[in-house]
Amino acid sequence: MSMATGFAENPSMPPENTLARVLERHEGELLVEWMADHSASMGRGGRIPEEELRQQGREFLRLLVQAARGSGANDMEGPEWQEMREFLAEVSRSRGLQGFTPSETATFVFSFKRPLFERLRDENANSHLFDELWSATLLLDKLGLYTTEAYQKTREEVIARQQEEMLELSTPVVKLWDGILALPMIGTLDSNRTQVVMETLLEKIVETGSRIAIIDITGVPTVDTLVAQHLMKTVTAARLMGAECIISGIRPQIAQTIVHLQVDLGNVATKASLADAFQLALQRLGTTVAGAIHR
Amino acid sequence: MAEHIPILRMGEFLLVTIQVDMHDTLALDLQDRLTTRVVETGARGVLIDISALDIVDSFVGRMLSYIARVASLLDAATVVVGMRPAVAITLVELGLSLPGIRTALDVDQGMHLLRASRAEMPAAPG
Amino acid sequence: MVVHKQRVLALSSEQDVVVVRQEVRRWAVDLAFSLVEQTKLVTAASELARNAVQYGGGGEVRLEAVENGTRRGLRLVFEDRGPGIPDVPLALRDGYTTGNGLGLGLGGAKRLVNDFEIKTAPGEGTRITVARWR
Numbered sequence: 001m002s003m004a005t006g007f008a009e010n011p012s013m014p015p016e017n018t019l020a021r022v023l024e025r026h027e028g029e030l031l032v033e034w035m036a037d038h039s040a041s042m043g044r045g046g047r048i049p050e051e052e053l054r055q056q057g058r059e060f061l062r063l064l065v066q067a068a069r070g071s072g073a074n075d076m077e078g079p080e081w082q083e084m085r086e087f088l089a090e091v092s093r094s095r096g097l098q099g100f101t102p103s104e105t106a107t108f109v110f111s112f113k114r115p116l117f118e119r120l121r122d123e124n125a126n127s128h129l130f131d132e133l134w135s136a137t138l139l140l141d142k143l144g145l146y147t148t149e150a151y152q153k154t155r156e157e158v159i160a161r162q163q164e165e166m167l168e169l170s171t172p173v174v175k176l177w178d179g180i181l182a183l184p185m186i187g188t189l190d191s192n193r194t195q196v197v198m199e200t201l202l203e204k205i206v207e208t209g210s211r212i213a214i215i216d217i218t219g220v221p222t223v224d225t226l227v228a229q230h231l232m233k234t235v236t237a238a239r240l241m242g243a244e245c246i247i248s249g250i251r252p253q254i255a256q257t258i259v260h261l262q263v264d265l266g267n268v269a270t271k272a273s274l275a276d277a278f279q280l281a282l283q284r285l286g287t288t289v290a291g292a293i294h295r
Numbered sequence: 296m297a298e299h300i301p302i303l304r305m306g307e308f309l310l311v312t313i314q315v316d317m318h319d320t321l322a323l324d325l326q327d328r329l330t331t332r333v334v335e336t337g338a339r340g341v342l343i344d345i346s347a348l349d350i351v352d353s354f355v356g357r358m359l360s361y362i363a364r365v366a367s368l369l370d371a372a373t374v375v376v377g378m379r380p381a382v383a384i385t386l387v388e389l390g391l392s393l394p395g396i397r398t399a400l401d402v403d404q405g406m407h408l409l410r411a412s413r414a415e416m417p418a419a420p421g
Numbered sequence: 422m423v424v425h426k427q428r429v430l431a432l433s434s435e436q437d438v439v440v441v442r443q444e445v446r447r448w449a450v451d452l453a454f455s456l457v458e459q460t461k462l463v464t465a466a467s468e469l470a471r472n473a474v475q476y477g478g479g480g481e482v483r484l485e486a487v488e489n490g491t492r493r494g495l496r497l498v499f500e501d502r503g504p505g506i507p508d509v510p511l512a513l514r515d516g517y518t519t520g521n522g523l524g525l526g527l528g529g530a531k532r533l534v535n536d537f538e539i540k541t542a543p544g545e546g547t548r549i550t551v552a553r554w555r
Contacts, residue, residue, distance in 0.1 A: 153491045199457060202380035202514060209400050237383035242376060242398035242405075316442060319435040319471070350442065350460055352467040355524045381460040389464065390530040 005080055020068040022119045023061060031057050034113035039287035041107045047100075056091055058109070063087055076142050088143060096154035098127060105151045109144035113137065119204045140235040167196050173204040180281045182274065184221035191226040205243045211283040216274045218249030228263040235268050244284070246270070248277035300325045302332050309333065310402075312344040322358045323370055330365040340409035341366050344402055346377025356391045363395040370396065372412045376405035426486040432470055432501070433479040441470040441482055441534025445497065452495055452555060457510055462495060462553050463535040468526040469499045470547055477547055487552070494535075494554035502546040509539060 023030070034057055035050075042048075063084040072081035088109075095105040113136075119139050120132050172181045205213055215231065216222070223231075235245040248271045250258070260263065271277040297319065303310040311325070311330055333341060341362065345351065351359075363373035367394045378386075386393075396413070399405035426448075430441055437498030445466040449459040466482070473480040487496050506512050513528045527549075531537040534551040541547035 028339045082425070149491060199380065199384070202383065206400065208379060209404070211400065211404065235385045236392075237380065240383040240386055240393065240398060241378045241380065242400040244417070311554065316439050318439045350464050350467065351448075352464050352471075353529065354467075354471060381457045384457055385460045385464050388461065388532050389526075390532070391529070 006222060018120065018128070019136060020065050021066045022116070022123050023068065026119050027061055030112075030115050031061065032120060033118075034112050038107060038111040039112055042104060042113050044143060047098075059087060060084075060112070076139075076146070084143070085146065088147050089153075093146045093154045093225070094149035095097075096151045097158065101149050102148050106144045106147050109140055109147055112139055116140075133272075164196060167193055174200055175210070176214070176278055177282065179210050179285050180214065180278065181205060181208060181213045182214045182216060182278075184216045184219065184274070188222065189220055189227045194227050194230040198230060198237075201234065202237055202241065205225065205238060205241065211243050212246065212247055212284060213243055214246045214274060215280060216249045216277070216279045217247065217254065218251070218274065220254070223254050223257055225261050225263070228258060231292055232263065232265070232268075235266075241284075244269075246277045246280060248274045299328065300398050302329055304332075304336060304338070305406075307338055307413070308335050308340040308342060308406070309336065309338045310342045310344070312347070314347040316348075317355070319354060322355060326358050326361055329362055333366055333369050333371050339413055340372045340374065342402065342405045342409060343373070343381075343419045344377050344405075345375060346379070346401070347355070348382065349379065351378070351386060351391075353389065353391060356393060359393055359396055363393075367395055372409055374399055374405045374408050376401055423488040424485050425488060427483060429481050429483045431479075431481050432473045432477075432499070435471075435474060435492075436465075437468060438467070438470045438474060442506050444484065448486060448495055451555060452486060452493055454495070454553065458553060458555075462497075465530040465533040465535070465551060466497055468530040468552070472526070473501040473547075477503030479503075480546070481532050489554075492554050494552050496536075496552040499549045499551075500546065505543045505545050505547055506539075506541045507543050509541065538541065 005064060015046070031054065035054060039099055040052070067080045070078075074229060075081070076085075091106050091108060095108075116136060117133055151183070174184070178183045179203070181204055185197065201213060201215070204210070215234075235247075238245050246269045247265075250270055250272070269280060271279075271280060298315075300311060300315070300321065302311060302316075302325075303312075309329065311329060313325075315321070317325070325339065329341065343359065343362070348355070359373075359375060367374045373395070374397045378398065378412065397408055399408050428444070430444060431437055432441065442463050446463050447458060449462050470482060473482070478501060480499065480503070482500070483498040485496040485498070487494050495526065513531060527539070530551070535554050536550070536552040538550040539547070540549075
């Protein structure tokens with residue numbers, strides 16, 4: 001019986017671990033040809049520094065050998081492939097961040113095929129060749145596709161982060177007075193945005209030591225249940241921290257929506273305009289011991 | 296267990312700063328010692344600084360409420376200061392309100408609150 | 422679902438509850454959860470760990486860093502061999518406490534996580550699985 005790798009059961013994997021052998025024996029040549037093919041496919045080429053690319057290539061080969069020697073060599077979800085998956089995710093991530101296309105990212109893996117297949121062919125002048133080529137191509141296809149998925153995820157993260165940054169820019173928290181913050185909200189609020197903005201408000205409250213935060217919703221056309229709930233949670237959280245909120249700019253339609261949705265505003269003060277809310281805030285600060293205003 | 300959370304006396308108030316991740320016995324120990332101190336000193340207020348706590352769970356919440364209840368029976372106010380935003384958000388989600396507890400952003404504002412609450416109260420007889 | 426990393430921690434003393442809090446915090450940080458998400462996870466873990474110690478007569482918790490497709494998350498499985506919870510809906514209701522004043526805090530903990538699953542029966546212990554996803 002051959003090596004105890006379990007390949008004997010599997011018709012598509014020959015008994016001797018040819019793939020691993022080929023990789024180890026021809027590492028140098030494989031790397032050189034792969035790099036050449038890769039540059040050719042990339043066309044504009046040269047945007048990835050040569051040394052970095054070569055290092056990634058070497059690492060890929062090392063991990064491929066490691067996984068190919070394992071008994072779970074056909075199962076890409078398995079633990080033998082974890083290091084490879086993490087490595088490819090990292091490479092895809094880096095390509096994604098640098099602005100390469102998904103195809104260019106996948107080319108990293110796919111351009112390895114030709115050099116590998118030629119070596120496999122040279123190694124095997126027998127009937128196993130087809131099987132080996134087939135399983136090698138399946139393997140590389142899976143790895144290549146994996147890079148595309150990881151790439152997608154990176155792009156999504158970049159977009160999400162950009163959105164968040166835009167959100168923070170579009171809802172600045174303003175210091176109106178010593179101890180009084182204002183958060184003028186503009187545009188339609190969705191649940192996610194409201195959450196981010198509210199967390200920012202609470203952090204600003206701590207940063208500035210402001211006891212009163214005025215949340216102005218004059219510029220908000222509609223409010224749904226989720227948003228109203230987030231607002232209430234923020235008001236409650238602020239209270240737990242030792243600050244009060246005043247909600248201003250509730251227009252008639254929104255007032256109706258709030259009652260209709262049966263949202264309980266509790267004892268949160270509400271004012272029609274930001275100016276009225278500001279006056280109320282000053283009053284509230286003024287009624288505490290005088291020392292609170294000198295900072 | 297030799298560790299205790301220190302209780303400082305500042306005039307007619309007691310000040311506690313919680314700086315460790317408390318196990319339950321330590322929390323109960325604080326609860327007992329603090330309420331005893333209020334009695335012993337006749338303190339008019341207790342200020343608990345939780346700015347170093349990165350979480351407050353229902354056990355700590357109950358501890359704080361207990362302290363506030365006992366203190367109020369002894370005519371002392373309880374102010375909790377320095378709750379972090381993430382903690383506050385989580386407490387709201389958890390559904391924990393802190394009954395009988397006043398809160399302030401920091402020790403400074405907390406002391407103002409305690410002094411103000413003393414000022415509102417009628418002078419003690421004799 | 423792929424489990425990238427797992428660890429089992431004992432839950433037999435109150436000190437273990439502190440250890441669990443700190444370990445869950447570390448894992449949540451490693452998984453790049455936001456501060457609020459970390460806090461919710463650690464708080465939920467504290468509630469459930471304490472329950473296992475005080476109500477469940479001790480047990481263990483398994484921490485798992487998981488991956489489901491491209492989503493990463495942290496899963497916690499709390500298991501005890503205690504008396505079991507006789508009335509789960511009641512236990513999940515806010516404000517429910519056992520006779521000795523220990524709030525089970527299950528309803529609250531449930532709100533702090535994305536996934537919540539409970540398996541329990543009188544005399545057969547309790548297993549509670551919670552997870553948060555990024």
